Amino acid sequence: MLSDQGKPGLGDVDAYVETLVRNWHAPGIGVCIVRNDQVLLAQGYGHRDAANALPFTSSTLFPIASNTKLFTAVAAGLLVERGLLTFDEPIRNAVPSLRFHDPSLDAAVTLRDMLGHKTGVPRYDMIWYESDYSTKDLFERIRFMKPIAPLRSRIIYNNMMYEAVGHIIELISGKPWHQFVKDEILTPLGMQRTLFTYGDAKEDRQGDYAIPFSERRENDELWQVPAPKDDDCSPAGSIVASLDDIARWTIMLMNNGAIDGKQLIPASVLNATLAPGLPWPNELNDVLGFEFDLNGIYGMGRMTSAFRGHLLTSHGGALRAFHSQVSYLPKEKIGISVFVIGDHCAPLSNAIGFDLYSRALGLDATDWTARLYEFAVKEKTKMREARERSVPRGVPNTRPSHDLEDYVGSYEHPAYGQLHITADGTQLRFGFRHINQPLNHFHYDRFDTPDDEAHGGWSVLFLTSALGDIDRAAMRLDEAEAVFVRRPIRPDAELLAKLVGTYETPFGIKINVKLSRDGDILLSSPGEPENVLETFGGLQFRSSAFPDITFEFVLEEGHVTALRHWDAHAEIEWTRTDDAIGRTTAKAVY
Structure with a gap:
C-alpha cells in the first residue's frame, strides 16, 4: 500500500476503499490511479475469490467486459491509418460480404456508425451471449437484426456490431481479431497480463484470477454465480486484464499514444475514437434523481462527458458479477480505473472514481457512494417484495393440446440457433445455450421454467401447423418474439x-x-x-x-x-x- 504522500490530494485511499468493501459487503474491489506517466496506485481490496479468501492483487486477472470495445476500435483505427479501411465511407465498399437487414443500411452504414452505436439496430444480445458462434458466424447474422430507428438518429448500444467489426479486422488484416490486438497493441505496450477469454485466465500459471461472487437476491449471502464461458473470445467484451496492465493502457491513452518515451499508437487513431458522435441517453440519471456527469457523447469505444466542469473520457464494462470502469481526465491527465466483483455493489465501479476525482481536483465532497447505496438497497428490497407478491396467472383447468412426447425435438432459429426440448419421464426440459431446466405447464401450450437465480425464467409457447402437429416454439428474446422452427427428422x-x-x-x-x-x-x-x-x-x-x-x-x-x-x-x-x-x-x- 502507498502512503498518503504517494497519492497527493487523494487522501487515504486505502482506508476509503476498505470501508466500502465492508459497508457494501463487496467480495473484492480493485483500484488503479495514474497521473501523467506515473502509477500512483494499483491495489486490490477484499478477495478475488471470496470462498477461499484469496487476496485481490494488482496482477489479478479480471474480465473487463465492454472495456474491450476500445481495444477493438483502436485496432480498426490502425487499419484506417494504414489506408485499408475508412471510418466514413460505406463499410460494404471494403467488405462486400457484410449484409444488414435493410438494403438501405447496406448502402450507407460506415465503420464509424458500427463503432459508435449509430446504426439504428437494437442489441440482439441473445444472438451472441453464451452462444457457440464464432465471430464469423455472428458477422453473418447481422442480416437478421431489424432496425428500430433511422440510421444516425440516436444511440442504440449494440455488441453485435463490435463482433462484426472483429471479423472485419480479420478479413482485412488476415489475422483473427485477438491475434491482431495482441500483436499491434498488447505486445508493444507490454501488457503481458491481458488475455482474451476467461478460460485463458483460468490457465494462468499464477492462478491469480477473479471468481464471480455476488449477494443472493433474497438475502446478503454471497454465492458463486455462473462464470463467463471459458472459450468466449469476443471483440465486444471478453478481454481479461490486470490493474497493472490497465494502468499502462490508461497512461498510453492519456499521453496520445506514447508511453516509456515511445509513440506506440498514432495519436490520430486515438483522437478519432474521441470524436463526438451522438448523445448518450440519460435514463439512469432520471431514475436516480441525480447526475454524476453531464452531456455524455459517445465516440467509438468510449465516451466523453463533463464531470463537475472537467472533461472526462470513460467507458464501463458489465458481465455478471464483474463490473469495471476505465476513465481519465484528459486535461489534468489523471486516470482512475475501478474493478468490482459483485452485482449488488456494481455502482461502486462509477462512484469510487467520481469520489477520487473530486478529491484530486480539490472539489467539495459529494457522497456518491452513500447515494447509490441507498438506491441499491431500495432496489433489492422492492424486487424481493415483487417476487413475494407474484402468483401464477395462467388460465386454470387447461391442458396441453398434445401428449408431452409430441413437444420433444430440436427447434431452430436462423439467428439464435437451436432450442432443445427433451422429456424426463413426465417432465419436459428446456435446453438453450448452457441452460437446462425443467419446463412446467403454464396453460394451454405455454410452458415455463422456474425463475432460477442462476439462469432466470424462460417461457415457451408451442405452435401448431395447419395439420395440427407441433412445428414451432416461440420465445421472447431481446426486442421481439423469436420463432424457432422444429427440425424434421429426415428418412435415411x-x-x-x-x-x-x-x-x-x-x-x-x-x-x-x-x-x-x-x-x-x-x-x-x-x-x-x-x-x-x-x-x-x-x-x-x-x-x-x-x-x-x-x-x-x-x-x-x-x-x-x-x-x-x-x-x-x-x-x-x-x-x-x-x-x-x-x-x-x-x-x-x-
Missing part, C-alpha cells in the same frame, strides 16, 4: 433415393420427384416452379409453399409404387410410372 439417404422417379396423376400429368444437393425432396410439375417437400413424419411430407397440403409415398414390399396427395377436401393417388420401380440406387438431380 437410402430410403430417400427410393422416392426419386416419375409419377402420373389421374389426369395424365407427369410429376417428377428429385433430390436436391442438400437432400431435400423436390416436386416438379410441368410449367410450375419446383416445390420443396418438408418431412412431416415417416414417408409423409408437406408442401413448403402450402403447409396444409401433404404427400405420402406408398411403400410396398420395399418398392415405392405411388404418391398420395391430399388437402382438406380431396385425396388423389399418383401412380409410379418410371422404370426405377424396384431399384434402390436412384441418383439425386442437381
